[in-house]
Amino acid sequence: MKVKYSVYVRYIKKCFKMLWQLHKEEKLSICSLFIDYAWCLIRHGCLIRHYVIGNFYKRREFERRRILTYRRYLKALNYFNKKESIHILENKHEFNSFFSEYVHRKWLYSPEMSFDDFLGLFKDKKELIVKPYNTCEGEGVYKIYFEKLGEEGAKNIYNKLKTSKYMIEECVLQEPMLSLGSTSVNTLRVETLLDKKTKKSHIVKALFRAGVGHTDIDNYAQGGCVYEVDLSTGRIISSALSKVNNNAIFHPKTNTCMLGFKIPHWEEVVKVCNHAQEKLPTCGLIGWDVAVLCGGGIELIEGNHNPEYEFLEFKGTYRYWEKIKPYMY
Structure with missing residues (x-):
């Protein structure tokens, strides 16, 4: 009980801190923010980061019902991804063996x-x-x-x-134009969803992750920039989601304008991710980390059975609950 109590206290403090910051930045009533967030937490299962950083506080009620909050995200994972199969994605050596046709390293x-x-x-x-x-x-x-x-x-x-x-x-040798001056392999996060009726996969959302310095990884948690990729053209259509350079349109390392930036060999990325998803139908909602290799090959780095829902709703297009829910019921 003491552990649970301390967790709740920490979360309440975090909520107060983030709501107070939002109040100061946006000149919104602090009382209204507290009441509205309490409603969003109870009614929609929205966590405080989503409410503030993911702009949930800006959404009208008709939109809030269509957004993938954390509670709805857990429902989707429990529906699509069977516990007895997730070890293939969790255990890296099992992943490399199971998807060996897409793992060339x-x-x-x-x-x-x-x-x-x-x-x-x-x-x-x-x-x-x-x-x-x-x-x-x-x-x-x-x-x-x-x-x-x-x-x-x-x-x-x-x-x-x-x-x-x-x-x-x-080490993966990536397509040079995707390096953007960083030492990391800059990967795509491609979210796929399997239609259980047709057994066909389709891509829900795709993002490009770019490192910004001398680090071996491109991860958002390590200061990298995340940009949404248009599914039909393979071009970047959003500013950055970043802990350090949030909303940047120009890549901080190279000053490259990322809007309209074309991901090379995009059609092959789509093909590989959909084929890989269909190979593991018992996990129907997967976030793939994909590298585009020098010379045009496509390499699966890993698959995530619990991909970050923040990537779906926090940057670029949103309202993914209305896109996922029809495949559940």
């Missing part, structure tokens, strides 16, 4: 690799990316370089990796 799973396997891959590729198994938002991801470590250093790294679960992967 070489990889190793630390509990199952030998030193010869690791050293051979390390010598061959010269640099590898290491991903902790049970983290999210890019936490703990780093690169290792054979030039710096040599065989002795490789042995030390191997011993460390064997103590826990890691994925060790060949």
Whole structure:
């Protein structure tokens, strides 16, 4: 009970802080904001970040009923994604094996690799990316370089990796025009939905994530910019969703105007994501992380059975509950 009580207290404090900031910035009545947010939480299941950052406070009631709030998002996940199948998406080595036709990079799973396997891959590729198994938002991801470590250093790294679960992967060589001056592989997040009646997949929303500096990941949580991609043309149609450079139209690193920026090989991205979704019908709502390779290949990095609902509703087009709900009932 004490733990639950402290969680509630922290959440109330967070609500007060964010609503007070909104009150100061938008000159809105603080009393009206508190009353309205309480209604939105109870009636629609809207969390405070969605209310403030996702502009839920601006929406009229007829729109609020059509927006994918966190409560509705959980309903959708429980309906589409069967618990007995999500391990394929959660466990990275299972994902790489199951979707091997879309995963072209070489990889190793630390509990199952030998030193010869690791050293051979390390010598061959010269640099590898290491991903902790049970983290999210890019936490703990780093690169290792054979030039710096040599065989002795490789042995030390191997011993460390064997103590826990890691994925060790060949670094992806992305399409150069998508690098935008960053050292990260800038990926697409493509949300697919499976129609259970027709067994056909379609894309609900797509976003391009761009790193803004010297980091190994493009993640929004690490300061990257997220832009919505038009599904029919593959062109960017929104300003940035970012913790650091929110609403920026120009990419902060290169000063590139992102509105109208064309994602290369977009048709192939659509094809691969829909095929991958149809390959796993027991998880019918998946957020795919996709890289466009140098030369035009498409690489699946991972699939998420619980993709960020913020990406759906916070930036660009919204009202995704009215788009998802018809496939549930």
